[in-house]
Amino acid sequence: MNKIIYLDAAATAQKPDCVIDAEMDFLRNSYANAGRGICARAVAVDDMVARARGRVAEFINANPNQVVFTSGATDGLNRVVNILSWQMGYSTMSNFTVSDIDHHSARLPWQELMYLGKIRKMFMCELDENLDINPNSVPKTDFLVITAMSNVLGRAQDVAAIIATARRKNPNVVTIVDASQYVVHEKIDVKKWDCDFLVFSGHKIGADTGVGILYIRDSETLFPDKFGGGMVLHVGDIDVARKASYGAYIYENEPSASIVLNHAPEKWEAGTLPLTQIAGLGPAIDYLEKNRPNLYLIKHAYDELSQIPRIKILTGRDAAMLSFVVDGMHPLDVGAMIGANNICVRAGNMCASWIHMRLGIPGSIRISVGPWNTIDDINKTIDVIKKIVK
Numbered sequence: 238m239n240k241i242i243y244l245d246a247a248a249t250a251q252k253p254d255c256v257i258d259a260e261m262d263f264l265r266n267s268y269a270n271a272g273r274g275i276c277a278r279a280v281a282v283d284d285m286v287a288r289a290r291g292r293v294a295e296f297i298n299a300n301p302n303q304v305v306f307t308s309g310a311t312d313g314l315n316r317v318v319n320i321l322s323w324q325m326g327y328s329t330m331s332n333f334t335v336s337d338i339d340h341h342s343a344r345l346p347w348q349e350l351m352y353l354g355k356i357r358k359m360f361m362c363e364l365d366e367n368l369d370i371n372p373n374s375v376p377k378t379d380f381l382v383i384t385a386m387s388n389v390l391g392r393a394q395d396v397a398a399i400i401a402t403a404r405r406k407n408p409n410v411v412t413i414v415d416a417s418q419y420v421v422h423e424k425i426d427v428k429k430w431d432c433d434f435l436v437f438s439g440h441k442i443g444a445d446t447g448v449g450i451l452y453i454r455d456s457e458t459l460f461p462d463k464f465g466g467g468m469v470l471h472v473g474d475i476d477v478a479r480k481a482s483y484g485a486y487i488y489e490n491e492p493s494a495s496i497v498l499n500h501a502p503e504k505w506e507a508g509t510l511p512l513t514q515i516a517g518l519g520p521a522i523d524y525l526e527k528n529r530p531n532l533y534l535i536k537h538a539y540d541e542l543s544q545i546p547r548i549k550i551l552t553g554r555d556a557a558m559l560s561f562v563v564d565g566m567h568p569l570d571v572g573a574m575i576g577a578n579n580i581c582v583r584a585g586n587m588c589a590s591w592i593h594m595r596l597g598i599p600g601s602i603r604i605s606v607g608p609w610n611t612i613d614d615i616n617k618t619i620d621v622i623k624k625i626v627k
């Protein structure tokens with residue numbers, strides 16, 4: 238069988254050896270649960286989790302107690318909606334703002350709340366001629382969801398300017414940044430951006446599936462959205478008199494004030510964490526910082542593919558990925574034909590329906606690169622595409 242050419246980094250990254258080695262080492266030699274044991278091995282797992290958290294904090298310029306482990310970006314984006322619901326009660330949620338470059342995971346949790354009647358209005362940020370969010374178009378809003386880089390268009394958004402406008406119009410706006418694609422290519426600075434929440438997935442930066450990051454600026458003061466083991470310092474018993482009148486074990490309507498929460502970040506992490514995946518996170522970040530995807534490969538693909546008349550490229554030459562359509566062919570057909578040549582690209586709506594609707598197309602084909610790709614991979618792919626569309 239021919240070697241696979243993997244050009245789908247934006248869906249998920251291949252794993253560097255350092256990540257695989259760290260996970261294997263943890264599974265073989267250091268396995269235990271975190272936050273629960275007092276034996277040396279359990280304490281070592283706590284240290285490993287704390288080191289990983291510290292590395293993530295440094296990576297995005299946060300404090301470790303603002304870094305919460307989730308199962309991925311989608312989990313984080315859904316949790317933010319639940320967290321805010323806990324704080325405010327749905328009745329005070331009047332409007333939210335999104336944009337057409339959003340991934341389904343960023344907008345759907347909010348849209349579903351609206352369909353349930355728990356939030357009244359959805360506003361849109363306008364996109365400029367490059368399909369970038371126009372910072373001046375941000376309306377006065379209560380909740381603002383910002384996709385820092387679209388997974389179709391691959392352009393870094395001016396997150397700081399977008400948030401600054403939103404805060405000028407409403408100092409109490411809550412801002413949520415989806416950095417799932419941005420984090421692969423650019424340095425994140427949550428303090429500079431001044432965001433309230435930020436999410437990304439481990440698997441797109443070379444770590445494993447099943448772990449993600451949720452940055453919560455006010456992690457000490459906000460009330461958690463999940464309850465269970467590890468997030469409480471103390472669970473109070475109901476008092477004896479009430480016990481007698483209710484019957485021994487009926488806890489109906491027992492106020493939650495009887496629990497004392499742990500400090501952040503533990504209060505956000507009910508249940509057992511994805512420890513093996515966390516063991517691979519620090520090495521993944523170390524590797525990514527030294528081996529960001531070589532975007533010269535995308536420029537080269539752009540220069541070649543833009544000469545083919547039937548191909549319409551949706552992305553700029555300096556984008557972090559290349560998305561295109563072929564005149565007279567469905568994107569899924571093109572993707573399948575490329576795939577039949579052992580070349581993995583992404584085709585379809587890429588969970589980003591709104592940008593495709595806006596462009597009036599059912600989907601597109603996307604080439605995205607990681608540190609494992611070479612110019613030879615791109616040249617072979619261009620040859621295959623030329624044969625398909627000739």
Ligand SMILES: Cc1ncc(COP(=O)(O)O)c(C=O)c1O
Pocket residue numbers: 247248309310311312340342343384386387388415417418438588
């Ligand atoms: C921009 C963006 N947001 C959110 C997600 C969701 O990530 P996950 O499926 O890892 O939760 C993706 C994944 O493709 C993405 O590209």
